[in-house]
Amino acid sequence: MPSPEVLWARWALVAVLEATTEAEESTRYRTGCWIDDEGLHLDDxxxxxxxxxxxxxxRWVLFGEDESSACKWHTPPVDMLAGGPDWLPHDELRDRLDGNELGCVYWYEDGAWARAPYPDDLDDDGLDCGMSRFVERDSALRLLDEHVRRDGGTSAETLMAHAEAYRLTPELLESLAAPADGSTPDLPAMTRALHRAALTARAETVG
Structure with a gap:
């Protein structure tokens, strides 16, 4: 796993590029990447x-599930909150556990990622498959290619570099972003998402 600041920057960049006013105003179930007061979300x-x-x-918390996760099907059951700090969103996580909706939980504190201990025979909690699109830089760049202009082959690299340095601006987004469907970028929605993600601040200031 990269540092949480890097993971946040890559994930938030995709959420910014996918932001639209229609999605913001919709009350329907959302898919793709987006950001709200709770944090970053991904749902396919x-x-x-x-x-x-x-x-x-x-302090950071990452939780969710991928179909490859073996945690919730393991016998005996895996306590995914074992050893977790008090500051985790325990109420939400336990609701997810009760609904059989949780595949794994990771937290970051004191400069290190951690999770509950797993049985020796559990070798896949879904994290690799679920997060590889952001963890692996090449995968993140391929994902960005769907959202940037193809006029020299460096746009995705440029956006990624600015995001990871926390120096994105609306002007950069306007000059580089190009939705995959050929439509006009929704710059107001993207700008709101950008400020919500705090990608305009230096990495040292975001936690």
Whole structure:
């Protein structure tokens, strides 16, 4: 896993690029990537959903599930909250557990990622498959290619570099973004998402 700041930057960048006013105003179930007051979300309207949140200074939580996760099917059951700190969103996580909707939980504190201990025979909790699109830089760039102009082959790299340095601006988005469907970028919605994601701040200031 990369640092939470890098993971946040890559994921938030996709959420910014996918932001539309229509999606903001919709009360229907959302898919794709988006950001709200809870944090970053990913849902493919299938078997993968994730939430990533900043929880105070130097604290982050990542939870969700992928169809490859073996945690919730393991016998005996795996306590995915074992050893978790008090600041985790325990009420939501336990509701997810009770609904059999949770595949794994990771948290970050004191400079390190952590999770509950797993049995020796559990080798896949869904994290690799679910998060590889952001964890692996090449995968993240391929994902960005769907949202940027193809006029020199460096747009995705440029956007990624600015996002990871927390120096994105609406002007950069306007100059580089190009929705995959050929439509006009919804710059007002993207700008609102950009400020919500705090990608205009330096990485040192976001937690």
């Amino acid at each position: 309207c299938g078997c993968t959903w994730w939430t990533f949140s900043r929880v105070g200074e130097g």
